[in-house]
Amino acid sequence: MREHDRFFIGGGWAAPAGTGTIEVISPHTEEVIGRVPEGTEADIDAAVAAARRAFDEGPWPRMTPAERAEILGRLSAIYAERQQEMAELVTAEMGSPLGFSIFGQSAIPQMVLQYYTDLAASYTWEDERQGMLGPVTVTREPIGVVGAIVPWNVPQFTLMLKLAPALVAGCTVVAKPSPETPLDTYLLAEWMLEAGLPDGVVNIVPAGREVGAHLVAHPDVDKVSFTGSTAAGRKIGAVCGEQLKRVTLELGGKSAAIVLEDADLASTIEGFKLASLMNNGQACAAQTRILAPRSRYDEVADALAAMVGGLTVGDPSDFGSEIGPLVARRQQERVEGYIRLGQDEGAKIITGGLDRPHDRGWYVAPTVFGDVRNDMRIAREEIFGPVLALIPYEDEDDAVRIANDSEYGLGGSVWTADPDHGVEVARRIRTGSCGVNMYVIDPNTPFGGYKNSGMGRELGPEGLAAYLEHKSIPRPASA
Template sequence: MELGHFIGGRLRPGRDGVMTLHEPATGKALLEVPLGDNSTVDEAVAAAHDALTSWRRTLPAERAAVLLRLADAVEAHTELFAQVESLNVGKPLAVSREEIAVAADSLRFMAGAARTAQTPAAGEYVRGHMSMIRREPVGVVGAITPWNYPLMMAIWKLAPALAAGNTVVLKPAELTPLSTLLLTELTREILPPGVVNIVLGTGSVVGAALSRHPGIAMMSLTGSVASGKAVADAASDTLKRVHLELGGKAPVVVFDDADLDEVVESLKVMGYWNTGQECGAATRVLCDAAVHNALVAKLAVAVSSLAVGAPEDGEDIEMGPLISERQLERVAGMVSRAAADGAAIVAGGARIDRPGFFYAPTVITDVPAGSEIAREEVFGPVVTVQSFTSEAEAVAMANDVPYGLAASVWTENASRSLRVSDDLDFGTVWINSHLTLAAEMPWGGFGLSGYGRDMSAYALDDFTRTKHVMVNKRYAA
């Protein structure tokens, strides 16, 4: 695989030095990738504008056909993508394969959605004047993707943007660009030159240049709250549209009638999926005091049984390393401070003694209300358990975070499940499930989790603009 910026259908060398990538499972240097600068961004935006003139005029059916070909290409190379993703991110192969499947499905959904855009009925709303609504692409979209799901997040942005007729300049996370570069290499014969452009580099240089660029009509970012604020601030100079999917601190509200074995099985997977580096992870358990001790005991046993290792350690590996030494230190620091605050570590709580950035899957209880570990996103293999004594207290505790991305409710009482889901301030609420996604349904949050939606027809709405055309019928004859 050749490494370089992908601009106007061709690979371009870097001008601003290189960055060394490290393999999370070993800590060893993997390879060097070039870094872009302001002039690289200028070239990519110019190429995207050149391509926009013809791409925006393609028929929805033509854009759908391209997206379906992209989906076929991704699916045909599932194992290659999975190997690259696992090498670059450290996740088990089974996790990477599922990510590739979701990415291909997202492309296919948007291919269909491209052909079904809806508007109010054309009609005469002012006497003698005919009104109609046009759905148009916003223009050139700047996209920034995170390091935890590099390929899937790239496609969650590319699919609706392309389906709507936009062109894109995408900056992958500097730590994990490899699957995105592989995507461009495998699909360069499918997309016209300049429709998708990739600029490698850091957020402080390339991300900032995209956000400020007057030739970019919209910025779409999935990343940290700090990154989202930086993009929104830079984008404000040109008043461009901003689409943000940021952090999360998902509560898992467990009532006393819940099936604890089912809850624990879900937490074992969805609390530690992708090593907890997941904004919707089941990271914060709020449990009825009557079943708190039983749930903690079951969860500690289940989590201690997780198979932790490198992708090459075998197909039975359930959890891999963290992405970097920096992230490892961040997670370890938060756990250490939680213990100092009086929390009890009942499983894990330490770095694993092996090469790479491994941290043991961890369960923490006796968490003080309002503490850092109770309110801030860890983004690691750490699940906390707190107790409540009433439904009202459970809802108040669940909502007592600045994030509003996702939550789940576990109960056999259908009335209570609907009542509580109404009161939870989160963009997605699951009932007796967690982190179950569908391409047809939107993903996005409230508060510090950002605004805008990924997936579903709502994402297609975000990447289009509406134009009202009114015809004076006296001149229409």
């Protein structure tokens, strides 16, 4: 049992303003494994005030990028040494299989932190340009206080997408983790203290949605970065638009994996284990629509059913488990509701279904639907669980049409024996990223979505630019 009774505010542990608590429940045992205080609006006010002081009066934004990178380098080194501890903690909180957690819940967040730490040395913080009326200095300055709101599915990864570039830029941060996964942020806070991060640069208050809304609307917050549902993103975007507050929104997805006629089926199906079922299917960029050519449809269906039906479902802390439980009972019920809906819509279950793999824990059987039309709700709405929809297509143009026929535009992939042609097809897909014979999120490159999948980009130099204001300083030409 991990118990905390304070928040990380102002460089230390601050007593909460309220008396509420958040219980963290194991998705595997359904037992309480942790407890933290529940943040209130007053706690958010205290955290924002600390971040505001640190930005307006503290050393952090006044350091050189190299000085900030030195401190962040110490944090990155601590993170690298203790990745296993972080992976095990996130697995306990939200049910991610340990094999995935070691990579996706701890190694990748540390890589993102190290990427931005290194980028500080090569990024163009200031440049000289020849204007039409004389020379101009163009400089990049930190936006200010950032409100970072992160979800429960990949809590460290989504936090680091915001935290690392914001800190390199010189911003200060108030982070609000999800009530389902607050424990990992306490471990990170301990590491930040050890690394010597100045007081108030990062503040952490676990809380629910209503308190998160207070953070979004707070007048002393200069930018909001949110990862979560499209519905919540619309509300956050509306508030930020009203206040002319900077905002980055990384929202939902319903990504399509196009299997071309010439694809090697064995390697393609193996690739879907990660691309489509990462983190028990609880991933915004998961490739959950599988588009198969009608000429190979039965072959793809049989291979996909064999792979998905053969996955080991069980205790996420067991390294041999490939699929763990969903994060909460409500998520289990939501996903099972979509399985019923798919049957009602006329789709055919070719593996999986409503028989739960275990009596205890929030497990759902990995499921593949065949005979899916792209107008069915199971093909259009984000299910956020281990449920795949297999959709036939007639030719390549039809595959592209189906892939693009979505309100979302986050990820996608093309599977083919000809990678160069795969790139040509990927260029036609209206999404923020589209892999060829794989799907990965690379720290060096921008990640984000078209359409209802969000606004702005995280990762890459573009992710750092999202936390900077550009200032032009013109001066007269020399006599």
